[in-house]
Amino acid sequence: MAGLKGARERWVRTGGIELCVAELGDESRPTVLLVHGYPDSKEVWSEVAHRLAERFHVVLYDVRGHGRSTAPTPLRGGFTLEKLTDDFLAVADAVSPGRPVHLVGHDWGSVQSWEFVTVPRTEGRIASFTSMSGPSLDHFGHWIKQRVARPTPRRIGQLLGQGVKSWYVYLLHTPLLPELAWRGPLGRRWPKILQRVEKVPAGDYPTASLPGDAAHGAWLYRDNVRARLSRPRADAYAHAPVQLITPTGDVFLSERLYDDLGAWVPDLTRRSLPAKHWVPRTRPDQLAAWIGEFVGANEDRSTKAPKTTAKSGVRPEYAERFGGQLVLVTGAASGIGRATAFAFAEAGARIVAVDRDGEGAARTAEMSRLIGAPAAWGETVDVSDEQAMEKLAAKVASDYGTVDVLVNNAGIGLSGSFFATTSEEWKKVLDVNLWGVIHGCRIFGGQMAERGQGGHIVNTASAAAFQPSRALPAYSTSKAAVLMLSECLRAELAGQGIGVSAICPGIVNTAITATARFAGVGEEEQKRRQQKASRLYGLRNYPPEKVADAILRAVVRNEAVVPVTPEARGAHFMSRFAPRALRAIARLEPPA
Template identity: 85%
Template structure:
């Protein structure tokens, strides 16, 4: 049973113009909001604790461009009524009744695609694993909320067969779950939420989680949180003590795991493949409240997953389905690579593309950047773009950043790779030579770090910056004073920036390749020689690097690995590792080697 209306003037953000529907079930009324074309596939968003449906407003607005989007206030939250009495009114069985009533009202003839966050995900795991919902759920996207049944089995396995690692996992999750114990105490949670905690909560989630100050949470927060305490009291202890043995998902599942979640360990999902045979995993470098902090990324992943099961018969995008390396980490993320027309930059763009990232290939060679973007689309990144920019031009980089932010979103991973080579003795190197090298190799990195790094910091959800330095950064050479100086500066800049941005969740890595077979050798300049001699040296150097034949793809692999591990300095190639070790333990030997003059 339902009645319809409008939410105009009652809710913030995109929900202000949503269509309103009231669904009556089990003696309560659920407030349901709808966006988008009702003829399209239906996506149902279920909120968590202590939220209301408005937590989804930013995600819902993006999804409504493609789907019929439905949000509802869980019983006792927002504008939905609360059961009386509260005790026993929030069991998973009754929450399942509510979901089925909403699904029958908004999509009576077709199954719905389910998305849950926090307790919305906890209850949605119940929906997708009980018999009576079979055929009503087309797919399920879970984030920051495990099945209580799976959690119960996870605990039992670690208590019945303890090992030091398993005990550590139990203790770690136990510490993260402190709030669960608090919510089981009588009366005190209600008093806290209706008193000082309710008033301070908006400021707390802004400071601790980076949640924007945009009208969330709503004014109903104190009563929502007070009622929602019964979600824990009615379900947690009972299910953890006696978890169901048949809690298998009967629909495809997409798991999105925020790596910075303060409340849930990633280890909780180690055994999930056993319970969800059709499982796709994603990881996101973010904190708990991703519907507010990363709506762009969530909308992209949900759209991809829903579309896969609507239009491609369940065939998930190739990078995820094929289990390619790092696909769960970089799938859907926005990666910008400079110097991407060739060499290490091009290989890095392809590596991120194969991992499912969206790639912006930047180079002053417009045709080369466009070719890289086109090839990235072929290897796994349908959303790839080429941009022609000279990184030494600060205003041009500013314009690029504005365009990227407006059209593609905030960059998650920035790879400052553009660089030029210059060989020649210091006394033969002119001021113009120095300026050209420093403008690209150093100032290009500074511009990228400052302009894109600021946007990462303002977003408040972390990111990563990779700066391509060189083995020359820790190995002096009488023939590379300008080049070595520029790369040593990039190394120190990276170290300083890493210290500054660590508190914002932004990692910084300096990658230091040695002799790699790229075309930088054929375009490098040689100071103090004639044009003919310069060409001869370019050809000979290119031939020597070709004989060494260390591929740029190995550097690209090291870059992706460094981002995943958040490594500070990454030497690549044996000679780079050797030079770094000598710089630490035998600097005198490096100085002696620096006096040698290479014969070209």
């Protein structure tokens, strides 16, 4: 089977048709049942299915009239939600007769799955439901009626906005036109349209059955949409826990459709994903992580899933924004990098902790898992080594997926006058502080851009980027370059949905003081100054956790330049409105 290598195949008879069912993984494990949308076949799930099969018994089937399943005769009336529910129960009884299944639906797979999870006859057969890009027609109908009955400018705007997004629904109700288009030019061009518009990777999807699938699937809309939207059920309450995954870039569905969902779903978990509509193909790693976490939590309801928003003051919206995303942090063995990895872990993100101190990176990864990360890995690399960074990026992409948030945090300190600083010292600072950031942005940022589903890059600069100092020429130059690089990248990547933020802390109590170098002095004086700097930073005692929280907030708000500490905010203000005063301060000679 294309895209489903190693799958076991069976046929399930129901209502005069045959459904083609594929299975992966150990049948003794919990069953995850994946239902595809329109105009897809079960192969849309292949990347997600293979990832889930490492932990679960995974089942996929071609919806009636799609893929290798047969179509009803006649087509009219053969695709009602009632008959689709019959199909689901037949498949569930065949593949998991004595145990409820964990249901996952995308697009029309989600629309029909909402029916499965809200009708009485399926109660007890569904352990959990993960929905993406497909609302309940009943909930949608009530959503429309509420806005028509009590119109306000905001509600009217929501109705009009969704009306525009639903343009294709009107076309699918026209006689013969969809069938002719899909069996003609649209069917031939659809793969390239998906690649260009949705950034869906080329490969063995969609399958050759697409024209027929799409023609038959038009009856999903004709048999159900108008009837349910005009007469929505009043008892459409979910009888199983629901995880809602909302792609924020979905051009077909407004996020506002789910505003009232809590009234219909007593046990609701919400996730948002910066991606477009076809997330099973563009974000399989993310979906597999979220689905696996949700299934695992609901297999044993007596053991609650970790509350990712209750630790270290991380606010609730972070869990919805970052849960399951892949976050890579350089310089993660200590200080701001470690605190940032922990903050993202508390929000449920998967963590790649990178540092040239391999043991420190491994400890950060281990602690991230304990804090709440569904998965975390430690990787050893010197960010100034371009080839090493290339190898790391290839490994991360192959083993963990494309990075959603990149935090270029690794850096070193160097103090001393310009003429006391040697060329070798300049090179070392620029290699780590600037070139390390360039390598990360170019390599991992390039993967984000190629994926075409957005992302975010955070570059740790410093208040020294806009605060000149006679004692920090090399360090300040490297950080000023990082700040300008961030601004330039932000402009270039904005059109691709990739945000770029420069974080500019001031004096933060981290281990950088213990490893900072002082140009032009001997080793004994080096140690004395390092100890003195450590004491001063300790007295200031601004914790790295506050910088980490600023980083998460910057990603959520897509902030450009973020001064963090009070002195950083003051210096940033002066650089814009009182630069002469800042230059005067820069002339002061710091105490030895």
